[in-house]
Amino acid sequence: MKTLTKFILKSFAAPFVATFFIALFILLMQFIWKHIDDMVGKGLEWYVILELMAYISASLVPLALPLAILLSSLMTFGNLGEHYELIAFKSAGISLKRILRPLTIFIIFLSIGAFLFANYLLPIANLKSRSLLYDVREQKPAMDIKPGIFSSELNDLTIRVGDKKSTEEGERLYDILIYDHSDDRGNRTVTIAEEGLMVLSPNKRYLEMTLYNGRSYDEQPDKSGENKHVLARVEFKENLIRTDLSEFKLNRTDEDLFKTNYKMLNIDQLSVAIDSLKNKKNRSELAYVDNIALTYSNYNRPKEEIANTARTEQIVFDSLLNPLNEFEKERVYKTASNLARSAKSKSDAMVRERDIREESIRRHEIEWHRKYTLSFACIILFSIGAPLGAIIRKGGLGMPMVISVIFFLIYHMVSITGEKMAKEGALSSFEGMWLSSFILLPIGILLAYKATTDSELFKTEAYTNFITKLLPKKKKIER
Secondary structure (H helix, E strand, C coil): CCHHHHHHHHHHHHHHHHHHHHHHHHHHHHHHHHCHHHHCCCCCCHHHHHHHHHHHHHHCHHHHHHHHHHHHHHHHHHHHHHCCHHHHHHHCCCCHHHHHHHHHHHHHHHHHHHHHHHHHHHHHHHHHHHHHHHHHHHCCCCCCCCCCCCECCCCCEEEEEEEEEECCCCEEEEEEEEEECCCCCCCCEEEEEEEEEEEECCCCCEEEEEEEEEEEEEEEECCCCCCCEEEEEEEEEEEEEEEECHHHCCCCCCHHHCCCCHHHCCHHHHHHHHHHHHHHHHHHHHHHHHHHHHHCCCCCCCHHHHHHHHHHCCCCHHHHHCCCCHHHHHHHHHHHHHHHHHHHHHHHHHHHHHHHHHHHHHHHHHHHHHHHHHHHHHHHHHHHHHHHHHHHCCCCCCHHHHHHHHHHHHHHHHHHHHHHHHHHCCCCHHHHHCHHHHHHHHHHHHHHHHHHCCCCCCCHHHHHHHHHHHCCCCCCCCC
């Protein structure tokens, strides 16, 4: 490997790795901030949170990777230009095309890796993250008994304590009041105790509350059938209440329930799903046409004859209604009205079903194109960042960061707009998903041309001189 290639790759590697993980960290913090209410206060183990963060980080790579390529390429060539290293290369007879060649080859291989990641690893990451996030959302909050407040987090018990202290043995409770709703009889079973000790069982499957110096009241209906109740009162010095805590554990949902979602499929699976959805849509429309034809035509006539008759024969309704009396006409009108309402109802249902199927097809097609747009976005943003860095000749995180954010926001906003229009059917799936690429690709080609031809794109003198040439010159007055 030549010294130039090593130098360029080394100059690009550090900014790329740093900006990639910074962008990934920022996106991950945004996710945590958005879903913080779903995770806090549920007693989740540290490894569950770490597993969720790992899967979410993998699913955020399609956003972080293009931004890292744009920013790092702009920083790299901005630093080279700011320290006059590009000028030194050019004075030695090395063109900008030769300088860009090692990174261009690297970005192409990186784009291939991004495609493989989006096709094979990203569906798995989406499946794992979605299923685990669903389980976390459905997880019950961890039980926290606060003094003076009724706690009904346990299914069958409502507990209120006057005071609570933490000791080496466990939680020491005072002035305890417990309502037992296990029999669905309201507040008819009550337990009162002066003091208690609450601990977890050794296997952490049960919550054990040992109550001291208390009474238990149980109001039961009289067996005689009359509207009377028998009150049973029991006094105790020590009473043990054991509650199952299995409902507070994180129950993992079967991942097969999420596998049919379009975001969990690779290209081959998406192609099969799209063909299947289109076939179902066509069969549904044909079944609707056949149903209408059989409902409002002669059942004894074949479908081909019915279709041909509908195209060639002209029916004169007055000739059919004139032989009928008023009663028969009224009955015909009512029947026709009922049939028309039924046809409208069936047509509305068919339109709704068709819209749902078409939307599902579009979503699958959008996800199919997304596998390729990620790789192409890496190439386009590099073609913008590298020439732009060579033109502005500013390194660091100041100007490159601002320009990178602007271009990435343009790319991201156009991508979101195109995807939304494709989902709504205003654009085809191909047009919507490739809209940002079609817009930014000419910009990248223009910047590459300007950089290789040493254009004064960002120098104000070039524009002022051009404007000065257009202005009319003042003639000198001869004396």
